[in-house]
Amino acid sequence: MTTAATTATATLPLGDLHASLADPLLDAMTFLNEVTERYPDALSFAPGRPHEGFFEPEDVHTYLDTYLAHLAERGLSRSAVRTALFQYGPTKGIVADLVARTLANDEGIHADPEALVLTVGAQEGMLLVLRALCATPEDVLLVSSPCYVGVTGAARLLDLATVPVPEGPAGGPDPAAVRAAARAVRAAGRRPRALYVVPDFANPSGTSMPVGARAGLLEVAADEDLLVIEDNPYGFFTREPGGRPTLKALDGDRARVVHLGSFAKTCFPGARLGYVVADQRVLAPDGRTTLLADELAKLKSMTTVNTPALSQAVIGGMLLRHACRLRAANAPARAHYAANLAVLLRELERHFPAAERDRLGVSWNEPEGGFFAVLQVPFTADEAAMERCARDHGVLWTPMAPFYPAGGGERRLRLSISALDEDRIAAGVARLADFVRAAAS
Template sequence: MTVAEPAPPRAPVPPLAARARGVGGSPIRDILAVTARPEVINFAGGLPAPEMFDREGIAAAFRDVLAETPEQALQYATTEGEPLLRSGLADRITSFGLPTTADDLLITTGSQQALSLLATALLEPGDTVLVESPCYLAALQVFGLAGARVVAVPGDEDGVDPEALEEAVRRERPKLLYLVPTFQNPTGRTMPTPRREAVAAVAARQGLWIIEDDPYGELRYDGTRPPWIAACPGAEDRVVLLGSFSKVMAPGLRLGWLRAPAELRRACTVAKQAADVHTATLNQLAAARYLHVLDTHVARVRAVYGERRDAMLTGLPDALPEGSTWSRPEGGMFLWVRLPESYDTTALLPRVVEQDVAYVPGAPFYATAPDPRTLRLCFVTQTPEEIAEGLRRLGRGLKV
């Protein structure tokens, strides 16, 4: 009888990079996986309403591009982006008060990629990044993967406080400040014009990059549009403006853009060459064609979303415990709620989900010291009738 030779010893594979081990996944994605049942009214996601997608208009744009320029549409493209899309987008940005040329822009695979490219171009491990409190969760992930040290700047219902910002810059010597100043995710708040000017002035005095992320700015239901921080005096050479077609056209196209000073834009272009060469040519050309009807489509979306925001604001007083407070955004997709002192929205979530409704607890949006009483509600994905029913369920789930 032959005795089998023992298997040779196997050495373990090298470990993951420290930055990959230290950053977790998105709690929002985890919540969406748990609440995917069709009977759940889901206020947790940050998803546009699928019934509002202009399926016919977008399909027509793709058909026309494939019929007229198939060789171009199906071929590799330049890393900077299709000239037709950059030119049309530059005209659109200029019409909103910020003079822009096609050469100022880099097309990205969603604005999330723009954040990653900027982290690659700007941040060394250990560099300090200043953020709002609370802050867009995916930005915290990007900065964490870059090995940055993230510091929250105190603020109020108008956003970061300029005096606190100046003090933080002097104390921390950061590389950049990340902001979503219009209809912020998660709070829905908008920074007023005087504060935008004050923040730009701090950056000019102290030598600071500002990343101004604006995925929601066109979803305004009342009030007037403030200027971008990028358009404020002193901001010309130190603000990177990010935008996206995800909320106004369709997120599945994965189309975003960044507008940056030349040297930083070139560095981001090199980083993008290494990441994916270029954003999908066909999608870019279809979006360029669709720009001609985008304003009409956005007007329809605004009307529907504004009605849904109003429905949520109307139902919140009866749904929430006495002593709760919440934001009243002029646009965007989100409301921010703060429950009374004794509540912990993370601990309460499983009981709320039992009522077939869901929210996102506020804790993951904080760089440090989360407020356990907070939660985020998305109001754009459900009809007013579904919102009313969802809030009734939420009220039952929050009863302690």
């Protein structure tokens, strides 16, 4: 005979689960996805995904065939190719040599393939790096503010403390502010372990660090014994041809920078392929030395085991098809996103003339590239406002407040131009302008 006690469905109090699950930060993206599903006809400035017009399904087969031909040219037998594609494979990945060649061609980053770990997107790379570097509760991660929620969310999952460093007027974290934050953390009896930064067209603000500030940041990192975690998904997408040097390229032999990369924007996000360049030396108590990449691979072996070989093969084939030069291959995408950003800025100017901007308290930044711009508005730009905008005006955007680790950004919203075409951007700005006026009144 069964009793109520034995047949009742188990209920887990949220308070008994990890505290991060009650953090509103983890709900932000879920809410955005739900609103998007409820208003499928709304024009959306919310997603930061690439434009789908650059993808063709048949290309996947072409890239895979290219990589298989590459393996044959290297002299691998059919049995060895079968093993490479169908088995688990090495934890650090199977296309590190091609990625290293591409980094040298595109970014001037000269890394030994052994210093790379291929990851399941850049997000896994963040988790691995944070877990490896932050060893005690006293270790603190400095983050630029506003900051990509992926890294603050990862820190929350790992119970790591974060300290925000506000973006400077020129873009990115000001080196003097980084120094002050590191010293304040140290004065409080904790260790400032690393700084996370997106130096080019950051998500969410769209800002970029000037070259002088990049050099200054590396000097501060050396003085304060900080590592810099550089995330670089948008660097190719400048409004004008050319780009600024990455922190990793400027770092030279100092090995202060751990570089995170992703093929989500430069190839396609569905492959879920990222990488970490971790060439720092690690000294064991017995005097042995390894690379930080080797230590990250140990952590990876206990999480995702390895990165799918098929994803690596497809991206590897794509790199080979473009002679390991993705910057040149992405020239059409760069021009597309630059044109989209120009349309956004032009339409904001048209719908909010100077006199009206001053009266309403509306303003926006003018990024030099990337996917994002930020609009300052005269009302609280929260989830409720976003849903009203979707329901009544047929346009979506992203609230900025979740991107501020210590609070702020309540009257700011992020606009992404990557997934739309020019006509839809123009139509979306017109709808958004109507909503801003209605909300302001």
